[in-house]
Amino acid sequence: MADSTLKGKRILGTARPPKATNEQRTCAKAECETLLSRYNKREFCYAHAPTKFPRLRGRIIPET
Numbered sequence: 677m678a679d680s681t682l683k684g685k686r687i688l689g690t691a692r693p694p695k696a697t698n699e700q701r702t703c704a705k706a707e708c709e710t711l712l713s714r715y716n717k718r719e720f721c722y723a724h725a726p727t728k729f730p731r732l733r734g735r736i737i738p739e740t
């Protein structure tokens with residue numbers, strides 16, 4: 677009987693470690709003590725991150 681077993685290849689090379697910094701970071705807002713995730717590249721916590729609103733639908737009807 678023919679050998680029909682499928683064989684996978686072992687992953688070669690080094691597995692890339694997740695980008696992370698070792699030091700603990702806190703929010704850039706002065707009085708905020710929120711610890712940022714090592715994987716969070718932003719300098720503010722979610723509460724203090726400057727909000728950007730995506731494109732708004734429709735148009736603004738000026739009040740008369």
Ligand SMILES: [Zn+2]
Pocket residue numbers: 703704705708709710720721722723724
């Ligand atoms: Zn904050």
